[in-house]
Amino acid sequence: MKISIQTALLGLCIFSMGNVVAKSSISDDKFRQLEEVLPTPNTYRTASGAPGHQYWQQEVNYKIDITIDDKTQRLSGSENIEYINKSPDTLRYLWLQLDQNRLKNQSYTNQTKTAPGKKISFNGMRGLVEGDKFDGGYSITKVVDNNNKPIPFTINNTMMRIDLPKPLQSGDKTVFNIEWNYQLHEQKVLGGRSGYEYFEEDDNYLYEIASWFPRAAAYYDAVGWQNKQFLGNGEFALEFGDYEVNITVPADHIVASTGVLQNPKKVLTHTQRERLAKAKTAKKPVLIVTPEEALANEKSRSTKTKTWQFSAKNVRDFAFASSRKFIWDAQGYKEGGTDTMAMSFYPNEGNPLWEKYSTEAIIHTMEQYNKYTFAYPYPVSISVNGPVGGMEYPMITFNGPRPTLDKKTGKKTYSRRTKYGLVGVIIHEVGHNYFPMIVNSDERQWTWMDEGLNTFLQFLAEQAWEENYPSRRGHAANMTTYMKSNNQVPIMTNSESILQFGNNAYGKPATALNILRETVMGRELFDFAFKEYAQRWKFKRPTPADFFRTMEDASAVDLDWFWRGWFYTTDHVDIELGDIHLYRPNSQNPDVEEAWERALENEKPTFISDLRNQGAWLRTTDKPELLDFYNEHDQFTATNADRNSYNSKHKKLKQWEKDLLVDDRNFYIIDFNNLGGLVMPIILDITYADGEVEHVRIPAEIWRKNTKSVSKLFIRDKEITAIALDPNWETADVNVNNNYWPARPIKSRFELYKRKQADMMRDYNVELKSTDDSDEDSAKKKEKSN
Template identity: 50%
Template sequence: MCCGMVVNLFAQTPKVPYTSSKFEQLGAELPSPNNTRMADGSPGHEYWQNRADYNIKVELDDEKQSIKASETITYTNNSPKDLPYLWVQLDQNLFDKQSDTYKSLTYSLEDNFGLFMFIEYMRRTNFDGGYQILSVKDKLGKPLKFTIQRTMMRIDLPTPLKAKGGIVSFSIDWSFNITDAAADPIYTRSGFEFFEKDKNYVYEIAQWFPRMAVYSDVRGWQHKQFMGRGEFALPFGNYEVAITVPADHIVAATGELQNPLAVLSPEHLKRLEQAKTAQEPVFIVSQKEAEEAEKKKANTKKTWIYKAQNVRDFAWASSRKFIWDAMQVSVEGKKVWAMSYYPKEGNPLWERTSTKVVAHTLKVYSKHSIAYPYPVAISVHGPVGGMEYPMISFNNQGRPNPDGTYDKKTEAATISVIIHEVGHNFFPMIVNSDERQWTWMDEGLNSFLQYLAEKEWDKDFPSQSGPAKKIVSYMKGDPKKLVPIMTNSEQIDLMQFGPNAYSKPATALNVLRETVMGRELFDYAFKEYSRRWAFKHPEPADFFRSMEDASAMDLDWFWRGWFFGTEPVDISLDSVFFYKTPDNKNVSENGNIKMKNINPFIYTNIKGILGADANKALNENVYLYGLHLSNVGGLISPVIIQVNYKDGTSEIIRLPAEIWRYNPENITKVIHLPKEVSSFALDPHLETADIDEANNHFPRKQMPSQFDKIKNGANAGIEEEED
């Protein structure tokens, strides 16, 4: 009897052509495991990475807005291959007059965007911001042959650098003109801002020195040209940097200040000491002092010396306009400096929020990834819209009105950008992914943690990415214009870059945490990935495999759909049947929920298998509903069903994504319920990014149109800001 029942039950499953590739393992899409990167997503016993240590001297010309500098790079080759040449990044060549970035821009002059891009292009023809490489020499001072290939420079070595521990030192002298950040807001990650009223500058200096490219086990040299979008792949090392600026400037930088007695006044030193135990930020340089410095310009210079250990980059900021506040906070049992530097134009907003947000970010990110290992984290308010470097970030969002007033939207923008940029200390400054190749591995993961930090700051924070409903408008866009998350950074359309590389992966991880895995399982796996790849160079496969390895969940269907595909979630509840049994006496047809007589033979088998007690319950409460579901969008998703009973109560039933594994297009799910149902709804809390709510209800429910939303004062834009 048992076997007969099984045969008949399986006979009810519709037979379709084989289309379940959505549940196939990611085989060819991922590289094969090996001794450097293992099948569980962790570094292998033969994992290696090269190293670059820097000693740099740089001088800022505040009159000409230019830089002149020299460096000694000590490069260690831990790879198993001798290297006949080295590749160095010259990212500042993006602003060279002959830059391919501007030559390759395509646009028309029929819309505002095209006009904007044309103006930017014309501005660049009058500015030469590329490197002037003055010399490249070996440690004995002898010239080394070098070839500049756009934003890369090859240095030919007299003899190959030996594998597994070979070390070479060489020096480079260079100069360049600093970019006016306002002249190119799309591509500028470094530059100056000029304040007409007091005739002073704020400088934020990054991508400013020739930097070693990454040589890795995955692709050899990462020397893909910098076109402006794909950011930076860099090796770790130690830095000692001497920064010479006008004597009245305040300098913020990666690392720890080595000569405070030489550059700070006794009063500033006293305030720094007070800040170590303060519960609120302490002004090291007050607004009054900064305003006094604005009125006159020093004729002498000072040199600020900073050291940083085990970092992948170095950036700095300088201005006589800087207000500076600081406090020490406890992060996972360790004291860390949280600091902010900003001109008076940022106040009162910045003195009220910035350093506190820095401290908050360090605590939340440390809880969800790894304990923050560095001694300081800095937020600088200046010309760059938002950019990150080890221990320091540049944040232009959130400037108050000239009279000092600001609204909640401006405040939220300030908090949001600081969380995001400070959060980048973890991804990619510590978990050091290849930004030149995969923007999502730092921006997407960081945007996800940014959302968690925003909600811990304020549960009603108006987050712009993270919640599933925020990505719906992008997911339902023209399929011809969408590309997978797993697309190289430089190949993502400029207008789609934010949703693709930031918001969609952030949403995917939020769906994975809240709906697919659950918080406890997700959080453990995410921390394990972070721990494994801290201070190393992870690839996408390492992330995918680590998340599965630490959770015992097969997530290949999830990565395939969300990261390798462009299909949206759109599950339709097409119809519902009430299965009437011989014991149903009082149940009547309910609107669109039709009656269907259950197969008597199957019903007899069910009763026989259930046994006496369950059989009695079945006879008293026989409410069997068959739900016909179709996957209209194509993206596999768990099925979340809200059951609304006739007595006014409701419950949520959650079904895993594997419900689609035999037929990813159409399924029927029979559910046994204790009471008679009035209606069903899919995804009632909008947690799967389903792009069409109208087909989620049965019987169908009239959804408000956009006109109705506007009429009721709740259009999409307002709704986005209020959430």
């Protein structure tokens, strides 16, 4: 174990994924049936893969009032929740999701986040620094029943338990109220599926708001409460219900939302309402809010507010977006059982790309997905351009790609990659309205059930957009590099434990289904069975077994070998405290870095030849004329060219980028090695130079993506002088001698005894001969056995 001091280069962002996980097989019998793997069929879920005659699911209805403070970027809300227990069970408590608590400094997400690589982008470093001090998460200010009587509750990280005043019997309902607030974050800095975008040029904000209210976690027959903590990857398991939501924002904002607008006369002008009515039967998108009106709103700073009222029926979630920058276009789409309004909301920065492709892509998605699943049932389908690169909610999606501004010409242009990136992400995110917004799989457990199935349908829809559409995923050849690598885990792996998220949960399942459709089953059998699955489980919650069984049931094809091969293909505690690295940002200032590099060079020992040659005769001693500039300056000396280059680049940096370059805090990356194989929490005592000892407890989930070794970043103002792993010996670690830095000597004692001097040499010779004979005998025996 060692401590090394290194410079973090602010450049390409590369994050280490850890060691490769070896492939493993559940069985050598590739065609063994899955009965012993899949759950036993019952009256809730049949052996055919269909819902049973006693299938049930909960219903949760919401009435919510929320306000966004555009000056402080804080959201405040109150909600009335009606929980209807349609299960056969009596419930003594309810679990709610508090997903915003993921942004708390001490959340499981932050505690188990592994360290970045030593090359990291400015934005990446900014996210690490800002995230470390962001005051995020819910502030729950009130939980009461309808009589305003307080209800006991407990918050466990991203979950909140409501302790009911009396047990909720099967068939009964309970109603309670919650008030809360939390600080919104800048999405491009801290990431995530929600947040705001700040436009410095016109001092405006664009809000994309999701996971914003305490909402009921799923309770269902297969797992009971789905209250697994939200660590960031495993998304949401939610219940269907009706929503009545009042959204109060500045009066000059335009709001896009899940549901149908209930008070258009109060929030839209007469002209905008006329345009909206015209769009219902239009053949191309109609502008509801024009670019000119959006520009006027950008310059407005109304001190008044408006409340937008929305109603949504039979949805599992609710999201919205709000900004004074929004252009809004819409076009009706009515075909078969679908009668909806396709709408796009985007700032002027999104044109000319968004006005041309967004609403068209929405309608194209519904046309194609309807063919393979069911008719899109909701009254609206919305695409919003904002900071979130791509995310889905009932009736509304957040999509990121925009043109870029050519500063020389003043014109906005977009690349081929941006164009198809926009079309592809809209198809993908709108497609999520089918999976999982309607076919309501448990995303917290199985990412592939929505991402994989949806990516497969995305591929079909993209291929129907134009000939030779450049799809990223779906073609079998695109997946071969990943599938022959050792750096993968089975598709049937929980969302939080996947190594390569895109390949595992999106690409490989999509490729598998495409091969199943084109090669194994044929299109006719596959399409019939896939549509049967979608029809059986729309507005219900399927499990992997329900999908596997339905595909076989509706096709008369035994696919157990396929599921096993494509979807399913072990130790004492000994955690070692490994290397400790001390990083600092590379200031890029040649004079500063010259001193740094020279100091590191001077820490190296002098080579033995150099030591012995000191004072020896040198040619340059007799002929000083051989000395030149390079003898006066070493290899670290900064040149004027270095300084000029630095000054030129430094002037172009934003202030926050300059601040990161001179951040003088200590960035410690500590390596941990799991030598025993059994993962455990990492428990540390960190001692600082002033004698203070900090006790740190890191959940075992830090090992979830790599059970062999992990690294953890600690940003500290003070110097660390010692670290002890498992200081109280509480994890049954079999070897505590590798648990300390600096390393501690293994303490023991010599047992001394007296011996007569005359006998000592004789005994020594006997022992020596005995050892030699023994070695010779051993060598002969070994040779014979060989």
